[in-house]
Amino acid sequence: MRRLFAVTLGVLSAIGGFVDIGDIVSASQAGSRFGLAHTWVLLVGVVGICVYAEMAGRVTAISNRPVFDLVRERLGPRVAMLNLVSSYLVTLLTLAAEIGGVALALHLLSGAPYLLWAPLVALLLWLALWRVRFESLERIFGFAGLALVVLLLAALDLVPDAGGLAREAVTTGLPATETWPTYWYFAVAIFASAMTPYEMFFFSSGGVEERWGPQDLALARANVFFGFPLGGLLAFGLLAGAAVVFAPRGVAVDTVGQAVLPAGLAFGQVGLALAIIGVFAATFGAAMETSLSAGYTVAQYFGWSWGKYLRPRQAARFHTVLLVGILLAVAALFTTIDPVQLTEYMLILNAVILPLTYLPVLVVANDRGYLGDRVNGPLANTMGLIYLVVVVVAAVAAIPLLVVTGAGR
Template sequence: MKKYWGVALGILTAIGGFVDIGDLVTNAVVGSRFGMSLAWVVAVGVGGICVFASMAGRVTALGGRATFEIIRERLGPRAALANLIGSFAMTFLTLAAEIGGVALALQLLIGIDPRLLVIPVGAALWLVVWRVRFTVMENVAGFLGLLLVAFAVALVVLGPDWSELGRQAVGAAPSTGESSLTYAYYAVALFGAAMTPYEVFFFSSGATEERWDERDLGLSRLNVLIGFPLGGLLSLAIAGCAAVVLLPAGIEVANLSQVVLPVATALGVAGLVAVTLGIVAATAGAALETGLSCGYALAQYAGWPWGKRLRPVHAPQFHLTVAGVILAAVLVLLTGVDPVLVTEFSVVFSAVALPLTYLPILVVANDPQYVGEHVNGPVLNAFALVYLAIIAVAAVAAIPLLVLTRMGA
């Protein structure tokens, strides 16, 4: 009984934990401008994160070596340091976006200027890192994040013309009035949002924090293979709500307040409050994941002791890093920069950093020294190689598309 509970819990938290501010904003923007015509990108992105997160989890559970230890050892100090700087900067940018997202969502509920909220939000996040158990942190954030299911309920209640949504999804072409360049730009952004590198750092380091070993392999695989696709369905529901309510009204999403409007239309005040709480939980959970991931990446590269499971005095550099990035993110937000803009930047630059993270994981998942007999099978390797090709294309295309379309304007 306890085992089934563990499986259910893992899957539920994976669903709630999949969606972060990047997914929320990008899916809503895309839904309000392109309808469901970019749904295929979410499907491709979810497939990719499943393939690589399961590999990263397996490598950590079996070998105990975390992602950035492997990156340094495989790429050498020079390339790995470049990788570290890139990934760290990306994850930090995402952290700032998530904290901003928490503040914006709280503003919708209590009406306080988000700039006044970022300091208490930052302090609360640090306290959680300092004092709250890892599993409690993950499960509470994941469970409350499940309130985002309100997007799916809202979509059903709105009673859209499903065949029309299906046609848009199958058609996979830009809607009238949008250029194909802008379409390509948002395809890359959506892909970056679904496959953000921190998810892999966090997934593999979290396996160590939760003391996984070989026996947990099946559980890890289930969490990934069921939880992430269901999380992807949530992403599609967010896009669907925007496509049904905002697109016909001529509203192009530029603020978080627009993202939740369709839920209010369908479910009224209760639905709106539920979904906003879900956003607070999902973004706060992702803020913790990105903040910890900054610490994981730096400490694993440098060979310092790391992890929430250790006493802070036994991992001083790790805790200083996490506290430092949270403080820096708060300072960035205090300048008054628009968190939605930070989010849009972060998902596109995520796409640039993807190959740096995913290639070493694929290499090590094939190395018996790390995973023993559990090396990748030929089918998984074939999938992973296809994904590496897609990732490479997205990474190369990201910056030119950003410039060409002026951030999708």
């Protein structure tokens, strides 16, 4: 049982990375417009994040240092600064979208405008990061996010032909009302939501917080190969629910309320409540990840004391970065930008910066000075290089697809 609880870092990382507001938006929209034609993209994203998260976890377990810290040391301050600036800005946008997602979940429960909830969510987030133990955060929000499995169960309950659903998942047919550029726009968005940079930095830094050592290498891998595929399965539930309920009716999903509706249609108020709880937990977990990731990278670049376990007086600058990031995120929401629209643009910007995150990880994972004989083997390097090509292609295609399709409209 203790080893099971130890895997909750991966569960939280997976739910916060795969089933955050980005995936709720992209998977639901893609499912409502293209059915299950993007299932393969989810699978590619799951494998890709597992490939690189295994590298990051191994680097942390063997070196006892977070990946971003080693990137600065290995590649120099200029390259690390480019990585820091780009990832920090996108992470701030992601944090704003996640806080907006939590506020939208509370709006669904209460009916009160989401902007009224946003500052309260921000306050709760800051208090949780300041006062609640790391293990408690992992277990509460990681496992509560599993309530989203109700959407997968709903899709299976509502579909009249499970065999037809399976066949649709392995085809890439294009509906008569859609275009290939729009199809590929959503493919890039779904892939970017699976490969978010903050996942990597949070997972690696979280391993340091939990004091992983060489003896914990198997634990790190268990986090990766259990947690992230689980997140992918929950994301597939969102895609499938929208494909079963909305695609046959020609209705495009554009709100979080629509995304959770399949659970209500299948299981009534209980199902709907579980889906909303899952959205709340997943987006709140992602908000914690993004806040901590921003603080981790800034503190690690400048060599400051950092860590969730350290009191504010012991890591004042780290905790200040957390607070400032939360305040900036709330300020962005108070421009009245739609959190769903913010998420759409965030995912495309995230796709653009993917190579800046994953190339340094691949370089560090091949450095014997840090890992000794635990450097990448032929399989890890082959998969790493294949996915590096994929993220470069996604980065190059992201902005043109955004422009040509009008953000998938």
